[in-house]
Amino acid sequence: MQFVTGGAFNGKAEWVRETNKQKLEWLNVSEELTLPQPEPFQNAVVVEGLEYLILNEVRKEKEMNRIRSEFHSLFEKWMKWEDTSAHREVIWIGSDIGRGIVPIDPAERKWRDLTGWVYQDLVKLSDRVYEIWFGLPKRLKGME
DSSP states (O other), X not given: OEEEEESXXXXXXXXXXXXXXXXXXXXXXXXXXXOOOSTTOOSEEEXXXXXXHHHHHHHTTOOHHHHHHXXXXXXXXXXXXXXXXXXXXXXXXXXXXXXXXXXXXXXXXXXXXXXXXXXXXXXHHOSEEEEEETTEEEEEESOO
C-alpha cells in the first residue's frame, strides 16, 4: 500500500501516473463520496481525494473516534485485498489540509484534525509514503 500526499494541485496524481508502470484503475472519491471497497478490482487501484471522504464522514456528524476506526478498518480491508495477488496494490492520494490557519469553524477544525489522524494511521500501514510539493517528490517511508 502506498500513500501520496502534498499540497492541493501540486502534481500528486500526475506523479503517480508517471511513476507507476502497471495499468492503474482510478477512483476519484471526491466525486463519489462513498468509502471505496476493493471487491470489484483486480489490479492496481488509485484512490484519489481521501480528504473529501473524511469531510463527508465529518458532515454526517459521527463521533471522531468512530470515523477514525472506520477508516482504519477500510485500510486493513484494502491491505487484505492486496495480499491476495502480486498484481494488486492500492495507492491512496490525499491532500495536506493542515498547513495553514486553524479554522474558526468547529466542523472545519474537526475535519482538519481528523484528516491528520487518519493520515497518520494510513502512514503506519503503508509500505511507501511520498510527499509531493510543486511536482517534486520526496520519499518519506519505504524503499524504491
